[in-house]
Amino acid sequence: xxxxxxxxxxxxxxxxxxxxxxxxxxxxxxxxxxxxxxxxxxxxxxxxxxxxxxxxxxxxxxxxxxxxxxxxxxxxxxxxxxxxxxxxxxxxxxxxxxxxxxxxxxxxxxxxxxxxxxxxxxxxxxxxxxxxxxxxxxxxxxxxxxxxxxxxxxxxxxxxxxxxxxxxxxxxxxxxxxxxxxxxxxxxxxxxxxxxxxxxxxxxxxxxxxxxxxxxxxxxx
Numbered sequence: 001x002x003x004x005x006x007x008x009x010x011x012x013x014x015x016x017x018x019x020x021x022x023x024x025x026x027x028x029x030x031x032x033x034x035x036x037x038x039x040x041x042x043x044x045x046x047x048x049x050x051x052x053x054x055x056x057x058x059x060x061x062x063x064x065x066x067x068x069x070x071x072x073x074x075x076x077x078x079x080x081x082x083x084x085x086x087x088x089x090x091x092x093x094x095x096x097x098x099x100x101x102x103x104x105x106x107x108x109x110x111x112x113x114x115x116x117x118x119x120x121x122x123x124x125x126x127x128x129x130x131x132x133x134x135x136x137x138x139x140x141x142x143x144x145x146x147x148x149x150x151x152x153x154x155x156x157x158x159x160x161x162x163x164x165x166x167x168x169x170x171x172x173x174x175x176x177x178x179x180x181x182x183x184x185x186x187x188x189x190x191x192x193x194x195x196x197x198x199x200x201x202x203x204x205x206x207x208x209x210x211x212x213x214x215x216x217x218x219x220x221x
Contacts, residue, residue, distance in 0.1 A: 043183075043208055046190040049153045054109075054141035057121035058132050062107075062139045064188055070135075071212045072105035073205065074182040075196065076150060076158070077138070078112035079124045084179045088196045089128050092136070092181075095202060101135035104209050108138045111158045111177045113146040154182060154190070181205060185212045 049064065056062040075092060077085045092106055108130075110116035116124075121138045130136050140146060150156050161174040183192040183205060192208055194201040 043185075043191040043212070046193070047153075047155060049184065049188040049190065050149070052145065052149045052153070054139040054146060054149075055118060056132060057118060057125045057130070057138040057140075059118045059122075060132075062137060062141075066137075067105055067107065067184070068188065069186050069214070070105050071103070071186060071209050071214055072107055072135075072184050073209070074154065074184055075106070075108045076111050076154075076156060076177045076179070077108050078110050078175055078177075079116050079120055080112065081175070083174065084197070088179050089130075091196050091202060093129060095206070096134060096136055099206055099209070103214075104206075105135040106137070108136070109146060109150055110138060110140045111147070111150060111175050113140045113143050116140050150177075156180075156182075183209055183212070186214055 051064055053061065053063045056066075073092075073095070075088060077088060089108075092108070095104070096106060110121065116138075118140065121140055125131070125138055130138060147158055150158055156178040157176070159176045161176055179196045181194045181196050181202075182190050183194070185191050191212060192205065194205045196202070
């Protein structure tokens, strides 16, 4: 009788152990599935920026090496813009206050380099709280180089609006340009575009910027 009870207890202990192992296996499987489920999707590569050599609003050389190894966001503005630029700059200022400069740099490219000289940009930057020390630069330079980079590197249109009378465009005319923000990775590749006027898009930009590695692929092994 005792041996029967002992066998039953042994079988019960074995069943309990098997059940515990089964539950542990299920828990580990669920945990693995959760990690897989929450893993962020890899952002597509939308383009590769070419080498460039411009000037920032403080008069220093600004080229691709200044931002290599960093995640950054590109925007397109000009200082005399009375349309969407002020709102765009304010959205970038809010972004700068929320996200540390070490996590995300900001580069605003002038679409009016003939007018936006270093002196003009320096005054504009001061008026809008744009500081190179906070990893926010406004870039300008020779017209062909700046507009070539915007049009060919970023695949973004820039056109000066023609007067209604059909006359030739003048330097005082409004400039039509994209207000979308572009997320650039540490290798100089475009990884996302976002509507600057949409707060939800800005939130998405912040989240996706954090998912990008802050070192170029050649340094990650």
